[in-house]
Amino acid sequence: xxxxxxxxxxxxxxxxxxxxxxxxxxxxxxxxxxxxxxxxxxxxxxxxxxxxxxxxxxxxxxxxxxxxxxxxxxxxxxxxxxxxxxxxxxxxxxxxxxxxxxxxxxxxxxxxxxxxxxxxxxxxxxxxxxxxxxxxxxxxxxxxxxxxxxxxxxxxxxxxxxxxxxxxxxxxxxxxxxxxxxxxxxxxxxxxxxxxxxxxxxxxxxxxxxxxxxxxxxxxxxxxxxxxxxxxxxxxxxxxxxxxxxxxxxxxxxxxxxxxxxxxxxxxxxxxxxxxxxxxxxxxxxxxxxxxxxxxxxxxxxxxxxxxxxxxxxxxxxxxxxxxxxxxxxxxxxxxxxxxxxxxxxxxxxxxxxxxxxxxxxxxxxxxxxxxxxxxxxxxxxxxxxxxxxxxxxxxxxxxxxxxxxxxxxxxxxxxxxxxxxxxxxxxxxxxxxxxxxxxxxxxxxxxxxxxxxxxxxxxxxxxxxxxxxxxxxxxxxxxxxxxxxxxxxxxxxxxxxxxxxxxxxxxxxxxxxxxxxxxxxxxxxxxxxxxxxxxxxxxxxxxxxxxxxxxxxxxxxxxxxxxxxxxxxxxxxxxxxxxxxxxxxxxxxxxxxxxxxxxxxxxxxxxxxxxxxxxxxxxxxxxxxxxxxxxxxxxxxxxxxxxxxxxxxxxxxxxxxxxxxxxxxxxxxxxxxxxxxxxxxxxxxxxxxxxxxxxxxxxxxxxxxxxxxxxxxxxxxxxxxxxxxxxxxxxxxxxxxxxxxxxxxxxxx
Amino acid sequence: xxxxxxxxxxxxxxxxxxxxxxxxxxxxxxxxxxxxxxxxxxxxxxxxxxxxxxxxxxxxxxxxxxxxxxxxxxxxxxxxxxxxxxxxxxxxxxxxxxxxxxxxxx
Numbered sequence: 010x011x012x013x014x015x016x017x018x019x020x021x022x023x024x025x026x027x028x029x030x031x032x033x034x035x036x037x038x039x040x041x042x043x044x045x046x047x048x049x050x051x052x053x054x055x056x057x058x059x060x061x062x063x064x065x066x067x068x069x070x071x072x073x074x075x076x077x078x079x080x081x082x083x084x085x086x087x088x089x090x091x092x093x094x095x096x097x098x099x100x101x102x103x104x105x106x107x108x109x110x111x112x113x114x115x116x117x118x119x120x121x122x123x124x125x126x127x128x129x130x131x132x133x134x135x136x137x138x139x140x141x142x143x144x145x146x147x148x149x150x151x152x153x154x155x156x157x158x159x160x161x162x163x164x165x166x167x168x169x170x171x172x173x174x175x176x177x178x179x180x181x182x183x184x185x186x187x188x189x190x191x192x193x194x195x196x197x198x199x200x201x202x203x204x205x206x207x208x209x210x211x212x213x214x215x216x217x218x219x220x221x222x223x224x225x226x227x228x229x230x231x232x233x234x235x236x237x238x239x240x241x242x243x244x245x246x247x248x249x250x251x252x253x254x255x256x257x258x259x260x261x262x263x264x265x266x267x268x269x270x271x272x273x274x275x276x277x278x279x280x281x282x283x284x285x286x287x288x289x290x291x292x293x294x295x296x297x298x299x300x301x302x303x304x305x306x307x308x309x310x311x312x313x314x315x316x317x318x319x320x321x322x323x324x325x326x327x328x329x330x331x332x333x334x335x336x337x338x339x340x341x342x343x344x345x346x347x348x349x350x351x352x353x354x355x356x357x358x359x360x361x362x363x364x365x366x367x368x369x370x371x372x373x374x375x376x377x378x379x380x381x382x383x384x385x386x387x388x389x390x391x392x393x394x395x396x397x398x399x400x401x402x403x404x405x406x407x408x409x410x411x412x413x414x415x416x417x418x419x420x421x422x423x424x425x426x427x428x429x430x431x432x433x434x435x436x437x438x439x440x441x442x443x444x445x446x447x448x449x450x451x452x453x454x455x456x457x458x459x460x461x462x463x464x465x466x467x468x469x470x471x472x473x474x475x476x477x478x479x480x481x482x483x484x485x486x487x488x489x490x491x492x493x494x495x496x497x498x499x500x501x502x503x504x505x506x507x508x509x510x511x512x513x514x515x516x517x518x519x520x521x522x523x524x525x526x527x528x529x530x531x532x533x534x535x536x537x538x539x540x541x542x543x544x545x546x547x548x549x550x551x552x553x554x555x556x557x558x559x560x561x562x563x564x565x566x567x568x569x570x571x572x573x574x575x576x577x578x579x580x581x582x583x584x585x586x587x588x589x590x591x592x593x594x595x596x597x598x599x600x601x602x603x604x605x606x607x608x609x610x611x612x613x614x615x616x617x618x619x620x621x622x623x624x625x626x627x628x629x630x631x632x633x634x635x636x637x638x639x640x641x642x643x644x645x646x647x648x649x650x651x652x653x654x655x656x657x658x659x660x661x662x663x664x665x666x667x668x669x670x671x672x673x674x675x676x677x678x679x680x681x682x683x684x685x686x687x688x689x690x691x692x693x694x695x696x697x698x699x700x701x702x703x704x705x706x707x708x709x710x711x712x713x714x715x716x717x718x719x720x721x722x723x724x725x726x727x728x729x730x731x732x733x734x735x736x737x738x739x740x741x742x743x744x745x746x747x748x749x750x751x752x753x754x755x756x757x758x759x
Numbered sequence: 760x761x762x763x764x765x766x767x768x769x770x771x772x773x774x775x776x777x778x779x780x781x782x783x784x785x786x787x788x789x790x791x792x793x794x795x796x797x798x799x800x801x802x803x804x805x806x807x808x809x810x811x812x813x814x815x816x817x818x819x820x821x822x823x824x825x826x827x828x829x830x831x832x833x834x835x836x837x838x839x840x841x842x843x844x845x846x847x848x849x850x851x852x853x854x855x856x857x858x859x860x861x862x863x864x865x
Binding site for chain 1: 764766768772775794797798801802803804805808809811813
């Protein structure tokens with residue numbers, strides 16, 4: 010009914026409905042008036058009356074009415090509020106800011122709570138008007154990609170349409186005035202013939218670049234810039250968000266700025282368009298927490314004080330802005346008890362054989378759902394249940410558990426999609442189901458952490474604490490049951506547990522025990538599989554085992570080796586299916602392909618030989634290749650996300666050198682963006698130390714030479730990760746190599 | 760995220776860092792014992808974390824005691840086994856001596 014919404018310059022929303030046979034039809038809605046809500050502290054009447062008065066002669070405000078709505082999920086009943094109806098969709102934040110300023114004239118700060126302020130305009134519009142943004146036919150998609158150096162140069166020449174060059178190298182564009190004009194023609198042709206509904210762009214900057222070449226990507230002329238680029242910090246990581254653009258009548262998806270698209274695909278996005286009731290373009294730019302918030306905002310509008318109703322309610326909970334909810338008062342003792350994460354065992358840094366892995370399925374979301382842990386239920390005033398272990402918080406039995414109602418459908422849809430995947434034949438195309446499973450997984454991941462985030466609209470730290478407390482209890486229950494059944498705990502992290510047979514005991518079948526645990530804790534404990542062996546790595550530069558660095562080899566029965574390949578079963582199974590790696594170099598984003606490949610190869614040697622000497626001998630083969638200069642530099646590219654500007658680095662690090670290099674060759678990088686480089690001379694500082702992956706031959710030292718010593722060091726460290734559980738540290742590897750080198754010095758070509 | 764308190768494992772690491780001057784002043788051949796103390800403490804940090812005692816030193820000392828208790832028990836068991844083996848050997852020697860009293864070596 011309204012798959013994408015434009016906001017015209019006069020603030021009027023235009024909704025685009027898809028036509029059944031392709032194309033789309035716009036309808037302007039000049040009568041639409043966005044509304045924000047204001048409540049006063051302690052529901053006092055005087056401030057509301059004052060505010061209504063103060064807004065009376067504001068030309069941006071059309072009308073002010075008295076309404077009654079719930080202030081929060083925990084509110085006893087509805088409170089008096091002002092519904093402030095505005096003329097223009099693009100003035101909402103302006104009005105809200107002005108109310109905050111006026112507040113200071115007459116009242117203490119925080120006297121007014123404002124609601125429904127920071128909603129994306131298209132989302133607000135469809136939610137207020139009751140339109141469903143879910144497309145009712147298949148969307149036509151046009152994929153445009155431009156390599157980054159070309160974006161930086163403002164050159165549309167190398168543009169690719171659906172993966173193919175827009176203009177061939179030869180004569181295709183010969184009759185056009187310039188390469189840019191030829192590309193423009195090619196894009197126009199595609200737009201005319203296909204009339205796409207969705208534009209999938211490698212970068213939003215393609216919009217202004219093509220506009221400059223005379224191409225309107227929208228269904229009407231023109232484009233607008235919704236936001237400039239910016240750098241932000243989230244979960245302690247520096248991120249970068251590129252500028253956002255909008256064109257009339259089509260939904261833009263910027264691949265470089267859509268987490269969900271990157272981890273799923275269009276089907277994953279469309280699933281959440283339907284669940285959240287948020288138009289595709291806005292949903293694509295949302296973070297996973299943003300998607301969850303959208304679903305919550307919809308559900309909160311249906312909240313009647315105790316339950317999520319089927320329809321939106323006049324007195325539902327509007328979305329709070331600048332939430333000022335503080336943490337509940339609690340004693341130091343409670344704080345000390347509550348402020349903890351899940352339970353993690355201390356593993357022994359060694360190789361363990363015949364180990365079974367068991368995982369709780371979506372532990373945190375299922376705790377929320379099955380135990381009813383939610384902002385509205387935790388520490389309620391009406392129940393005296395002390396239901397949360399250790400913390401003795403109550404869990405309300407008279408309310409719906411809002412968060413459980415929000416997550417329930419996602420959990421069900423995910424397990425349905427997983428069931429379909431399991432049943433699908435080998436020839437079936439399961440891409441969409443896989444994408445939906447992935448997309449939901451990520452949003453579920455956010456649901457727990459988000460409870461502790463102080464800006465989360467419907468989050469609450471006590472919910473976060475309670476979920477953790479229940480999770481610890483569940484892990485200890487599982488531990489007791491498994492040990493009772495004759496199993497020894499090798500390791501356990503929050504929702505996963507590894508067990509092996511206790512040598513002096515009889516065991517009951519591990520799957521049977523898992524089922525019993527499932528029944529007791531009411532959350533499925535899934536049997537993940539059996540490892541031939543699994544190794545937990547010692548910590549680097551400190552004693553004891555690392556908690557999250559391990560690797561193991563799945564047993565034949567787990568990877569399901571086909572009978573026909575019995576002669577050579579190892580060759581038949583994909584490496585990624587055969588081995589599970591966590592935290593070691595081959596899994597790290599910053600490891601270059603060459604080192605990652607070598608580590609995987611060494612891992613196979615670890616399995617075959619189970620002796621450090623043999624692994625070191627194999628390592629030498631890779632070192633020889635490296636030192637001979639035989640490695641393709643593309644395989645040595647290191648991808649690193651930079652966190653500061655080049656000037657802000659005090660040490661001369663490689664990241665700093667790469668940033669300086671990027672600036673020097675005209676592709677400057679902002680904090681939060683990634684840079685991809687090859688180290689050519691680690692002894693240098695400054696831009697000569699590295700080369701960027703895409704630089705041409707003449708920018709490199711002769712023969713695209715790289716710094717073999719630097720990469721050899723990386724390789725040795727990757728090897729150390731694998732044989733450290735066998736008791737070998739780096740020094741011993743180096744002396745082993747040295748010994749061999751004395752024997753066969755010439756082998757290294759030095 | 761909600762959690763701001765350090766885990767007990769991290770607190771043990773912090774103690775180890777704070778006590779670096781102590782370790783530096785130890786004779787080299789005494790330093791491994793110092794390191795072992797922290798290995799022992801860490802081996803039960805998971806359970807101590809669940810106990811969540813307000814005093815990290817109490818947790819540290821209890822973990823070390825427990826690990827040493829385990830080490831003592833293991834050693835006692837080894838000693839008992841070796842004593843048994845020794846007794847069995849002694850009995851065999853006695854039996855052999857009883858069989859051939861005249862063949863005693865000079």
